[in-house]
Amino acid sequence: MKKNRLIRLSVLVLMPLLLLSCDKDKNNTGYNYMGSQDMYYSKFYKAYSSNPIFRDSMTNQLPVEGTVARGHMPFPYPGATLAERAANQALAGVNVTNPLKADADILANGKAHFEIFCIDCHGKTGKGDGHLFTSGLFPAKPTSLVDTYVQGKPDGEIFYVTTYGSISGLMGPHGSQIQPYDRWSIVHYLRELAK
């Protein structure tokens, strides 16, 4: 009888310790009702899920070569290799002009996108004093966007560098991140910034 009570008491004392010892597993998504049999997680290929149908096993596919998406203008100055970039950058500067007019809306749009995509290296004022450089994280000094070197270039050339990156290779291509409309807005905003 006494032994029985002792066991019970010791269980009571140990219980809180037991509770404190087990965290929820951070890698576990937990349970759900019916799981994959139900509508909860149905079996279709989602944007980022792998896909056995395509050779590169990705659901998101690049557009077929030579096609132009609705609402997009083709930009026929490829810049995948250094040689292409050296030839096409000046060409784009001569042949392509900014399709947008610099009104208040466009400038606001340009500013908003400048402060997301450019500010880290080129800084708020465009002088090349962004946080990534001044804090010593990025080794190379970014180009000033308000000096004559950049401002002397035509709109098309600035657009080209934003799209495919600089010839030095220090600035990466931002064409996939920023839509053409927003890139042209940024070009307008750069002109405004230099004033």
Next chain:
Amino acid sequence: MIISASAVKNHLKCKRFLLLSGLFTFLLFTQLSFGQTAETEANFAVCKACHTIGGGKLVGPDLQGVTERRSEAWIIKFVQNSQALIEAGDQEAIQVFEENSKIPMPPNNLTDDQIKDILLYIESGGKVAASEVVVVETDETVASQETVQAETPSKSVSGRKDIRNMQITFFVLLVLMLISLFDLFVTKRLKAKWIHYIIILTALYIGGEVIFVEATSLGRQQYYQPDQPVWFSHKVHAGQNQIDCMYCHFTADKSMHAGIPPVAVCMNCHNQVKSGKNTGESEIAKVTEAYNNRKPIEWIKVHNLPDHVYFNHAQHVEVGKVDCEECHGVVEEMDEIAQVEDLSMGWCIDCHRTKEVQFVNNKFYEQYSKMHEKLISGEMKKVTVADMGGEDCQRCHY
């Protein structure tokens, strides 16, 4: 026993506490501000459509510290009729007008004393004053909700510590309860029956709580924080390096998905930066390798909604102007990304009911101009997402 009970109920208690504190502030403010500032608050409600106190620029400038920037006499003139002041050629007024995209501030039919009261009200401070307005204007339940919103800091991962795995506890208690039931009716070894009762009642109570908590979290995955293939730290990138969320998640304002950045985006910086703060070269080497081999990194998705719910990032980021932080917590303090909200339907609807629609500079809401007119004329105090059908089932389930 007491410890275990509190462990289960921790997050329930947290809600109760906030509700109580909401009630308390409600009582406090009604006592303090009754009569004296009620009129000022009603007057300031008009200003609130375009101005904040310490909350940043809306249509007009932030009013915090306005009495230090401008003279009182000038403010009174400007508030009563700003256009007249501009036409009279007042340099300060013209400057303010042009700084704020030339949107004129409508004239206000207020006396000098009323404006002075409003200025005192602005001086008395930003957020506290703002929640006072809400508390007095609305009924009790809404008031407590609003205060909960204002007082709850943005969530971080540390919340996981409050929620424990109660499986073992549950089964131990179940066994204990069955033993004591068996002893009570069959073996009758223990003469002191109160021991049986205490064990059975506590087991029922805690067991019930566990069942309730576990059942509500069924299908939710709050604090899910999977190990990623690359030890990537948001704390370093978004926090210390101050990179904007949308530099990498660049489709958040244009697409249903916020977007997992392709490795090429990493290479914009990591073609030069080859050594990291926490892991040295080992993790960045994985990224470089993935880039060179043209093989995407298989990140593990953290925020999973069930497939019978439709959620669109563009609608919330671009149209709704919701900050990333409101749903994803303080990401810039997380080394490993975790889901901090439970993403339950109740959580969605709570926000749809309280979130006020931002009409200004928002092309999407031009079709709702009638509601905006009602808001300006004062016929509606505020327009929430729910007023525009944000509570309809087929908005998210179809």
